[in-house]
Amino acid sequence: MPKQRSLRTDERTRGEPSKSARTRERILDAAAKVLNRNGYAGTRLSDIAALAQVQAPALYYYFTSREELIEEVVMLGMARAQTHVSETVAALSEDATGLDRICAAVGAHLEVVLRLSDYASAAIRNGPQLPADLRERQLVGQRAYGDVWRKLIDEARAAGEIHPDLDPRAARMLIIGGLNWATEWWNPNRGSLRTVITTAQLLTRQGLAAPRQDP
Structure with missing residues (x-):
């Protein structure tokens, strides 16, 4: 959680989104697409990571759990x-x-x-x-x-x-x-x-x- 709060602070204070902020947004965009397509029960972190073009473990840098991301x-x-x-x-x-x-x-x-x-x-x-x-x-x-x-x-x-x-x-x-x-x-x-x-x-x-x- 501390990393996530720090990231959000960065997003508010910087004129241009940081690389981390852009990655986080890409993950959210991918999660929205997967959730919309597969439903709650069918939404898997591996599918989100693949669509966002990140390694699955990297998701936990931005979100503590699947539920928090959803x-x-x-x-x-x-x-x-x-x-x-x-x-x-x-x-x-x-x-x-x-x-x-x-x-x-x-x-x-x-x-x-x-x-x-x-x-x-x-x-x-x-x-x-x-x-x-x-x-x-x-x-x-x-x-x-x-x-x-x-x-x-x-x-x-x-x-x-x-x-x-x-x-x-x-x-x-x-x-x-x-x-x-x-x-x-x-x-x-x-x-x-x-x-x-x-x-x-x-x-x-x-x-x-x-x-x-x-x-």
Whole structure:
């Protein structure tokens, strides 16, 4: 552990990443790919080392255990998903409606888990497989991400844009659950990401929208 804390201090204070920092990042990138592909039970340090192009014993210079390495991947994945969604929504114009903001979040979530980040995809796909203690820590980040969605739905509901018969919590869980399941079935050879995003946004908008008021 002391070596790891020292390395992180180096990363914060140096303008350019050190060789050790670059190697550590390469190991994390490899771990995210292996975890995303093989799942928690099938993730082996030897596979990570081979993909990262380091000797397997070298992994222990950066991480004290397989679990510590996987935990960092999962935590980074949740953080990256939340950051991408939050930044996408924040970039919308001020006249965007509540439903516009929710649909932007839908698109951003699918972008980050299906194309932009192996970390985010690995975190979402492997959450239920994690050991109880690691799962509990992962849920902290997951709940923080859920709060982003809770706020979006609550704001749209307060503005009268959400169907009054919908339960906000159930709606939120069904939307996020459906989006997360896309990591299991989406195949880029059978449909573009843009098509999947458009479909998900249409389903979300029409499913949440309050009834139109005739003049």
